[in-house]
Amino acid sequence: MTSARPDVLTIGAGVSGLTTAVRLAEAGIRVHVRALRRPEQTTSAAAGAIWDPIYANHPLVLSWSTRSYDVFRAMVRAGRPEVRLVPGVEASRRRIPSPAWAHDLPGFRECAAAELPDGFASGWRYTAPIIDMPPYLAYLERRLVAAGGTLELGHVSSLDGDLAPVVVNCSGVGARELVPDPEVEPIRGQLVAVRNPGVDEFFAEHTEELEEMTYLLPQGDVLLLGGNADKGQSDPEPDAEVAAGIIARCAGIVPAIAAAPVLGHRTGIRPQRPEIRLEHVNLGGRHVVHNYGHSGAGVSLSWGCADSVLEIVRELL
Template sequence: MSTLAHSEQPTRITVIGAGVIGLSSAHELASAGHQVTVIADQDSLETVSAVAAAIWFPYHSENSPAADLLLARSLARFEQLADIAETGVDLRTGLNVDHVPGADRSWTKIVANVSEAPPADLPEGAFAGAYATVPIITMSTYLLWLKHEVEKLGVTFIHETIKELKELEHDADVVVIAGGLRGGELLGDDDTVYPIRGQVLRLANPNNLRSWLCDDDYPDGVSYIIPRRDDIIVGGTDTAHDWNQEFDPATATQILCRATALVPELAGLQVLEHKVGLRPARASIRLELVSGHPLPVVAAYGHGGAGVTLSWGTAQRVAELVDSALS
């Protein structure tokens, strides 16, 4: 039983980070009756979450039973949100391409409507492919909606950089670290977090292209085409340990060239924006209670390229860990 049950005062929880993991965690914690404050040095639309394509898919994240639970929980929530137009969440059908035998398809056991693609539908050189209907999230819309929902639950936001957790020991009962690349730095015991640089283009979608395509092993580089409501995200890059946040014109040309080879309908579409984000990667997601600090700490970082995909499952697990810390 949590402290909340023994006290008239709600438990004070500080969430560090205003990306999709931080906002989702704040939502679940506030929904449970906690008094939640989000502290971040970036607005939600400035985080790597805002750069995400964002298709429900476990890209550059761990493959484990624990991760599968996060995936399933998140998928269920996004499917519910797809019924609410203002969330920016839509269910779209598309093709995931495999270039080698034995490619990891563990994600397909979580999705209800996967079917094998006929050979005629595959890009040249592909071994196999699977059609699936999964959530596509327009992040500019979704992050604003989610922040609004969180604020309606009474969550407050502070724009500040936290350098050490002891700064919070008098203002919080529990701290949740959802700080992405800074997660290990804030805890001071984890130097295993590293960036995977992603560069994408945002194209106009005048012809209302709807089907997505992901080809992680495309011979010339990872390629994905994700049509959203009013645009198309085309990517990308997956360069580990690259901290460069400036877009590279030559890389953009290469991305668009291989994407157009896969989806000829992209030819000639207006480029609306170039975007770069640093995915917070780790050998495994860190989602656990951490001892040895002035107050209880829950770590929630290291999601690689699957932060959006795993966000609601992570948030639910954060709430469970907070209850454990307070029991």
């Protein structure tokens, strides 16, 4: 731990933990982050990270995601290289109306049938942030340190100890054992990184739940291909058969992908939960603020959730 006792101990150094810690530290609160893994080794580092608010459930999802969108857009305006605003298409294999949240995004319009790939029945265009996660997490860590926060590797086995006046639990799928919370379910996601054959717009398949889907996320010279959702799987090793299926599906959208050199594979364990848990729990004078269960929308909700945690912590301190 740090030499001076922190006001807040944040558990977890993924995007939720780091963003929350940055928000607290920049508000003048002494914050220490403890995590099992460095930020670049977390599930967040493996995320494709296109802003999309649909893969999590909570009454505040839209307000949280809107706040994050505004932060990412401001980063682009400030010239931050970790975030891009990218136009593209989200499409469904069923004929469905476009979601209401999409209508307020820059460049929104409905797609004509001729604009959609084979097998897709409806779609809409808009511009969304795409975040290059490994350098973005490094950027968040630098902001944390600049604001006086600290980070160390270590294991928190229980929330029962006298860890700090306030503990913020951003342990992701680890909350299943730490809390314990049996409602948290691991879902393994997998991406394939290929050399970009010239794709400059995203394509994202719209599904109501995390499942096998097709998406292409351009990040300069790299194109991220996805994706899948293996429920109940916590093994981080990439599956060659899953990777081949991802490449084949994406090549159905952009044929040049079939010949694109593979640069690497990414896997991460998403923390699926029926509803995001963001709440304060008083454990007999010890205060825990939970912020986990974001499923596939951790990046999209990160800044909005961090704001809500800050509001709670300010009241407690």
